[in-house]
Amino acid sequence: MPGNSDPLVIRYEELRSRVLSGIAAGHGHALLLRQGLRAWVEAWSCCALDDTPREHPAAGTTALLPPQAQADTVALLATLVLDARSHAFA
Numbered sequence: 001m002p003g004n005s006d007p008l009v010i011r012y013e014e015l016r017s018r019v020l021s022g023i024a025a026g027h028g029h030a031l032l033l034r035q036g037l038r039a040w041v042e043a044w045s046c047c048a049l050d051d052t053p054r055e056h057p058a059a060g061t062t063a064l065l066p067p068q069a070q071a072d073t074v075a076l077l078a079t080l081v082l083d084a085r086s087h088a089f090a
Contacts, residue, residue, distance in 0.1 A: 011044055027077035034078065043081065 032040040
């Protein structure tokens with residue numbers, strides 16, 4: 001959505017772009033896949049968001065971690081976030 005300044009829209013479009021480019025999308029992607037859009041929006045809504053898009057490497061650049069290490073890191077971070085979230089609402 002060009003011109004939209006809503007931080008959640010910016011983050012979603014950033015995530016979408018990274019996934020479509022084949023760039024590791026991080027724990028937000030894992031949360032979206034495992035818990036759905038509603039959980040993703042709720043998680044980002046709890047964070048301090050700014051409206052400045054982040055710079056990411058172009059598609060095809062060398063990743064800092066091999067794919068399996070990226071997947072393991074994402075799984076670990078998602079587990080930590082979801083665990084912390086469950087304790088916050090307990």
